Amino acid sequence: MDAATQTRQLWTDLPESLTARIGAVLGDVVSAESQPRGFSTGVAARVVTSTGGRAFVKAADRRRNAGTVDLHRREASILGTVPLGPAAPQLIGTAEDKNWFAIVVEDIEGRHPGVRAGDTVRVLDALHALPPLTRDYGLPVAAEAEAEAMQGWHQLDGASNDVVPPWAERHRAVLAACADGVAEALRGESLQHVDTRDDNILIEHDGTVRIIDWPWASIGCGWFDALGYLIDARMRGEPIDTDALLGQHPVFANAREENITAVLAGLAGHFLDKARRPAPPFMPSLRKFQRAEGLTALTWACERVERAPRTK
The missing domain is CATH 3.30.200.20 (Phosphorylase Kinase; domain 1)
Known part of the structure; x- marks a missing residue:
């Protein structure tokens, strides 16, 4: 999109x-x-x-x-x-x-990712290389700043089927419960960009990945940006195995399975809740984009919920 x-x-x-x-x-x-x-x-x-x-x-x-x-x-x-x-x-x-x-x-000469094989791994490598930071620089702490933003499922209670698709309804309670664990999932000491869409990333001619647009920078777990980028890649239909990347790429080495599901559920609720609101002035396409991102995160979260072992 x-x-x-x-x-x-x-x-x-x-x-x-x-x-x-x-x-x-x-x-x-x-x-x-x-x-x-x-x-x-x-x-x-x-x-x-x-x-x-x-x-x-x-x-x-x-x-x-x-x-x-x-x-x-x-x-x-x-x-x-x-x-x-x-x-x-x-x-x-x-x-x-x-x-x-x-x-x-600085003007960066490059292309947006998704054009060539290997772009996704290049982007994940660059996100994995972002440095650790202390709170001394005054950046928001994701476990505090994002946790409240990702409580969209509580705002979606009673929402119609044009907001939450019927195929996701049977998982609504589980997804809301998963999203309640976002604060714990986001804890960490890594620099986060927080808006890792393909249009915020440029790949230079030598393959170097550059990340632009930093107003949302925060401190938190080192894999949050990488997961956000994989959501964007799935939404754009890139021919990649996102589940395999979760298991294989080192950026996700410290990501617990339940924490990944929690963030996916939280992002799904956040985007779907935002998408049903009136568009901001002069931004007519924003809500459509947020709904697409929300549905992509929702689909992935539901897949993971359905695969999760059942407890008695």
Whole structure:
């Protein structure tokens, strides 16, 4: 599923006051190529300066979506202060005027994964290499921040069949109980990206995996991002054996079976609950995407519940 919003603003929508400030950070911008993918309502553009320098610029107008401005500010702070490792882009600077805020980062030349055989393993390898972190950097702790967000099954009580499919109804109580274990499942001391979709990952020409868009960074178990990426890969129909990867890839070495099921159940409830709400302004495709992610996680969680040994 294409993650384009169809409502992204273009570089030409930026006011001269902001482009002047971006120029003060980078040098005079002589060309800009707007990028369509992602769910932000603002500008995302690859730019070239008069001296041949390159950068990636994301900008948002608080009058259109103040939440996107907040995310850009948060990402700039994280890129500037947290040791994310070589997979993350380097922060170049920020620029703002009365209404707009822009973050300027290293431009990464690469392709999104899913095109070539072996891409999934490359991505899992990169996620496995994310560094451990202490709480000293002020990042949210996933066991606290995400646990509440993943209690969607309690919000879905009494929801109609167009929200929870009939084939999943017989597992509803089990899935809700599994999701209640998310807080314990997410405990850990690893850096987490928390939004590992294919459009947030680039593979450079030499095969190096780079991970972009870091406003949701947190601290938690080292396999959460990898599981999230496998959900995305299943949703996109990649020809991979996700269950085999759970058993074989070292990123999942410390993941207990019940914890994986708990996170899948929690994500399913979270996305299905979000998907039934009105779409945010200028993001008409977001809820459709969340429902697709939710159904993918739900299918996988149900498969695991059905295979689990029965206790007397």
